[in-house]
Amino acid sequence: MSDKSAKLLTLYQALIDRVKAQYEQDHSLTTKDLLKSVTNCGEYIKLKQAAGAEEMALVEHFLKRDIVTFLSERNANDLSFSPSVITAENTLWHWLNEITDRSQVEWHELNRDLHNQGQYHSGEIVSQGRLICTKCGNSMDIEFPGVIPDCPECDNGDFTREPLEP
Structure with a gap:
């Protein structure tokens, strides 16, 4: 060498x-x-x-x-990284999302959109909706509250969110 x-x-x-x-x-x-x-x-x-x-x-x-x-x-x-635990958690959140009073969630998210002026960044917490990457256009569906990750396609951290639909 x-x-x-x-x-x-x-x-x-x-x-x-x-x-x-x-x-x-x-x-x-x-x-x-x-x-x-x-x-x-x-x-x-x-x-x-x-x-x-x-x-x-x-x-x-x-x-x-x-x-x-x-x-x-x-x-x-660490069990929190286990695919089985993640799947069970996602399923539970999906079921809870289905039975939630959507009007309250929509009002809360509308207020949040107005506060953020439609712009979201990785590391922030969002409850649900579809986030669109501002760099590559990749969309991520968020079904339960959590921290916004970086875009899986381009590693960008800036997003806009499509409005919730009834």
């Missing part, structure tokens, strides 16, 4: 160690949060200076992959 490769590998390992340390401090960090934090640190800047454009593209790809793998392994035993 060349000296340059060894140096790049050492800097990359420092980035991964930083991800692990940050996650240990705050378990609520997402892949996007960890990636953003790491790409603004000193080790990343040193790596960027030492590597070429092609190498940096690989580093960013591997960094995303390794962060996702790290979070998956950390959350493997």
